[in-house]
Amino acid sequence: xxxxxxxxxLDEPFSALDEHVKRSMESELMEMLTDFNNPVVFVSHNRDxxxxxxxxxxxxxxxxxxxxxxxxxxxxxxxxxEQALLVGCNNISEVKWQDKHHLLAVEWDSVFEVTDEQLxxxxxxxxxxxxxxxxxxxxxxxxxxxxxxxxxxDKNIIRIKDYKIVEELKTWEVSCELNNDSTIYxxxxxxxxxxxxxxxxxxELYIKNFYLLG
Numbered sequence: 001x002x003x004x005x006x007x008x009x010l011d012e013p014f015s016a017l018d019e020h021v022k023r024s025m026e027s028e029l030m031e032m033l034t035d036f037n038n039p040v041v042f043v044s045h046n047r048d049x050x051x052x053x054x055x056x057x058x059x060x061x062x063x064x065x066x067x068x069x070x071x072x073x074x075x076x077x078x079x080x081x082e083q084a085l086l087v088g089c090n091n092i093s094e095v096k097w098q099d100k101h102h103l104l105a106v107e108w109d110s111v112f113e114v115t116d117e118q119l120x121x122x123x124x125x126x127x128x129x130x131x132x133x134x135x136x137x138x139x140x141x142x143x144x145x146x147x148x149x150x151x152x153x154d155k156n157i158i159r160i161k162d163y164k165i166v167e168e169l170k171t172w173e174v175s176c177e178l179n180n181d182s183t184i185y186x187x188x189x190x191x192x193x194x195x196x197x198x199x200x201x202x203x204e205l206y207i208k209n210f211y212l213l214g
Contacts, residue, residue: 006039007038007039008033008038010029010042010043012043012044012045013025013029013042014046014049026049026052026053042054047075047086050071051075055070055071056068056070057069057071057075059082059083059086061080061082066079066082066083075087077211078133078211079122079211079214080214081130083213084131084211088135088136089134089135089211090136090185091133091134091139091184091185092131092132092133093106093107093108093131093132094106094107094130094131095129095130097126098111100114101113101114101115101116102114103129103132105132107180107182108158108178108180108184109178109179109180110157110158110159112156112210113155113156114212119212122212122214124212128214129212129213131214132211132213133211133213134184134210134211136173136185136186137186138208138210139186139187139207139208140206141174141176141202141205156206156207156210157205157206158176158178158184158204158207159205160176160177160179160184160205161179163176163177164177168187170190171188171189172187172188173187174186174187174188184205
């Protein structure tokens with residue numbers, strides 16, 4: 001800063017630090033940059049770190065920088081497969097359009113209904129949309145005593161044949177095996193009792209939200 005640079009590049013500055021040290025260093029860095037009014041380019045593979053420190057985010061895709069967007073928009077509305085994976089949307093399937101409002105998620109062998117609003121929000125043509133992305137938290141794996149397909153009029157349903165539950169730090173991860181042997185991942189809140197997990201899982205998953213990706 002003493003040299004008054006026109007731009008600062010920070011290439012994974014905290015990658016080798018323990019979490020408690022990292023948080024302290026992040027605070028110090030942000031305080032140091034308070035009066036620095038030129039661009040700061042921060043490179044990281046840690047999405048939590050990026051969300052805390054950055055205001056606008058872009059991604060490197062095939063060696064090119066994507067459009068730089070507001071961080072909330074970037075995290076809540078991924079527009080490509082690369083962006084979806086970066087923000088934790090790890091259920092990705094190639095698609096085949098059946099008509100303007102229906103597409104087949106090839107890997108999951110399931111048909112999804114697409115609204116005009118979703119198409120408008122993507123700002124992409126149908127020909128440019130090649131994949132669909134689903135966050136684990138956007139999957140409903142239980143509808144109580146009501147069959148999922150009946151509860152949601154058989155729309156945006158993925159049928160499963162088996163599942164495996166893994167305890168994560170803050171959630172239960174449910175790895176669901178489909179009839180074609182592909183896998184999709186869902187989350188259950190940690191407060192769900194372990195002995196109730198299997199009782200809450202149906203053989204059908206309802207996808208309450210999904211993203212159209214280019």
